[in-house]
Amino acid sequence: MENCIDIQISDKPLSEQTCLEFVAHPGAGGIVNFIGTVRNQTQGKAVIKLEFEAYISMAISEMRKIAELASQKWPIQKMAIHHRVGTLAVGEIAVIISVACPHRKAAFEACSFAIDTLKETVPIWKKEFFENGAVWIAAHP
Amino acid sequence: MMKVLTFGIAKDIVGGPEMDIPYSEGMSVLALKKAVLEKYPQFEKLNSLAIAVNNEYADDNLQITPQDEVVLIPPVSGG
Numbered sequence: 199m200e201n202c203i204d205i206q207i208s209d210k211p212l213s214e215q216t217c218l219e220f221v222a223h224p225g226a227g228g229i230v231n232f233i234g235t236v237r238n239q240t241q242g243k244a245v246i247k248l249e250f251e252a253y254i255s256m257a258i259s260e261m262r263k264i265a266e267l268a269s270q271k272w273p274i275q276k277m278a279i280h281h282r283v284g285t286l287a288v289g290e291i292a293v294i295i296s297v298a299c300p301h302r303k304a305a306f307e308a309c310s311f312a313i314d315t316l317k318e319t320v321p322i323w324k325k326e327f328f329e330n331g332a333v334w335i336a337a338h339p
Numbered sequence: 340m341m342k343v344l345t346f347g348i349a350k351d352i353v354g355g356p357e358m359d360i361p362y363s364e365g366m367s368v369l370a371l372k373k374a375v376l377e378k379y380p381q382f383e384k385l386n387s388l389a390i391a392v393n394n395e396y397a398d399d400n401l402q403i404t405p406q407d408e409v410v411l412i413p414p415v416s417g418g
Contacts, residue, residue, distance in 0.1 A: 234418050250417065251346055251347055251350075252346075252417070253344075253346050253391070253412070255394050256391055256395075256410070257417070259395075281417060292417075292418065293417070316417055316418050317416070317417060317418040319396075319415070320415060320417045321346065321391065321415055321417075322415060322416070322417030322418075323346055323347030323348070323415060323417070324416040324417065325347075334347050334351070334413070334416070335416035336386060336414040337347070337385055337386065337413055337414050338384060338385060338386065339386055
């Protein structure tokens, strides 16, 4: 499975095309591509920009674990998980998860599992900037 | 002293990318957490505080050695 997984963290804009090219597989019947983008508001407050900070070595390792675990649960042929770090403007891509499977149902389920798990376990932190301040997301109750 | 790395809100609370915690031989992750909370009570207010040792989430009873890379993991919010 080693060569079938591509994990990246980058401070440059992410490429949907790069992920789709990586997961291309002749046996694939379904490719699901999730793109997480920067939303312009949080609970009615306008968001100006975001910053993502990562503990990169562990984040890569946790993202790889997610892909490997997903590969045990579903018949994944290829999988890419790319996450952005640094400063992002509204509309920019924060994360891309691409999954190729023989059939669409498994690809949808694996992709959904991957983004849900990423949000729970991968050491990456999001700070949202508003007109009158900034806040680390999920830090406080 | 043992160096503990910080990210996200932990970096803001500590006021920098790392903090020093008094180290004693055989120190557990739980003991380290208690020392961190004693020095910076603001961590009590977070939703959670995990410790990573050498790039893995660590259980409270894991013993830390001086060579380990120890990192505070406040609530994550990637994606």
